[in-house]
Amino acid sequence: MSVIEDETGKRSLNFIEAFVESDLKEGKNGKRVHTRFPPEPNGYLHIGHAKAICLDFGIAQQYGGKCNLRFDDTNPTKEDVEYVDSIMEDIHWLGFDWEDRLFYASDHFQRLYDYAVRLIQSGKAYVDDQSAEEISKQKGTPTSAGTDSPYRQRSIEENLDLFARMNQGEFEEGSRVLRAKIDMSSPNMHFRDPIIYRIIKYPHHRTGTTWKVYPMYDFAHGQCDFFEGITHSLCTLEFEVHRPLYDWFVDQLKDAGSDYRPRQIEFNRLNLTYTMMSKRKLLQLVQEGLVTGWDDPRMPTICGLRRRGYTPESVRNFIKKIGYTKVDGMIDVSLLEHSVREHLNQIATRISAVVDPVKLVITNYPEGQVEMMEAVDNPELENSPIHEIPFSRELYIERDDFMENPPKKYFRMTPGNEVRLKSAYIVKCTGVKKNEQTGEIEEIYCEYDPQTRSGMPESNRKVKGTLHWVSAEHSVPAEVRVYDRLFKVENPAEETERDFRELLNPDSLKVLANCRIEPFAASAQPGDRFQFQRIGYFNVDKDSTPEKLIFNRTVPLKDTWGKVKEKE
């Protein structure tokens, strides 16, 4: 995150930066800036969380402040250490660090409990014995007021006794709750005596069976912010309606003289086209085996993007481009893909890989001869390293790089036409061999011009098409996994009428097992990133071994030939 400055030095702030700066200017909170990233450990982080992470940590960095990591673990039935570990790994991968400020809401359970007791003592909370349905019914609706609970006037002594016994495990889950006593006719639903503690007997992943009552979100979040000295509590828009309650609880808690007060600021959640961001749905995809796991390269999770070959830089850059506002919009995935290409173009090593091979025989090239051709690792680099590719009489080229009856503007190999073999010779197609039954092309024949090897004067000849190739004998087999969007509709979240399984794209994964790559890349390690010449960006999958190389397609190269074809 950075403040944009134009050439006149005029700064352009997003609304959150503007708030922070005005707080700083007014000298609020001792001119401190302290934020927090507060995930619930009930699932893996996804790209939407990346937006929050970049903001929480970014604002702190930008204003010389600190950012805590806090696990919001107030509901043991949904949470697990598996998620805690993955969340920490993903934040680090994105390039952010909470240093020694790792917290859990459960660290504050005792203080929250004591505070609840204080609230009871001051007559502002009571134990309600009604069922969930009864309570919900009494709450009224957004357009009509609620009614008081029959237990609302319980004595302070009885409330104190009941609440203590709730926590001793004396009562069943669901039999009693603690509610704040505020206003059952408030236009804000969250003020209608919100439930602040409920009984849960499921063991907590950190505190075990110590507690039998757990605080609700509204009773925990603002207070934890307060305990940790948070100054700016940044969250997504759906919490806007909670803010008055957030402030109410903090007001009850803070000393009358103190002017420290955390401030909640809401921003818009990330919505991406063709992407499902709901944690519940993502969990379902994993549980039903519709994807291979949380880190399936088609998943919008951070670990999925990582396995897919996205770089942390590209994700951060994407977040920077989309900005923070209060507009509930929908961002085109092409902007994310652009950010990925932008970075990968700078760092990915170019290799020749033939994804759908067909044999090309150079009939006038000496049998048994091998020449080493020089290829630049990355033409974007000023002093790029160079590697060698073996060239021989029999090569593989891409099946769709040859057409017998080409449409207009096709400038790859066609009968009688000259094309350049990248980093090697100019060749001319002389014929093909087809399968007699199927008509499928089995081999393509061509002749090369020995004067046109790369670097020779004759090689400057203008030739329209340039093909990538590998030597049949020297190339190495590999498996290539081509991923496409998981959903075939632009806004899967909107199609609430349909089962989301119907919205899945059946072609989201294609395994191409016959790929051949140049020997240079055979020693690649998991995570290494390459650009397959003219095809796309790939990385070596974590399951890849020297015996079986597996590449994930991170993102295809822009291919304008497709557009030319559409126009024909």
Place this chain on the structure above:
RNA sequence: UGUCCCAUGGUGUAAUGGUAGCACAGCAGAUUUUGGUUCUGUUAGUCUGGGUUCGAAUCCUUGUGGGACAACCA
């Protein structure tokens, strides 16, 4: 029949009362031993009506459209 929030090209985002700009996408062209990259040009926008003002995307107001809120989830 409530409360709160939002509205700038197709998409996202600036302009903080003073020339509506940027990015993505699109289109056209140049360069290119990747139909990639790079470069150039270009199409296209302030939701509606009123008001305040010398001047409004910006402030007020009307309407319209969109979103959030009725979990013992966060």
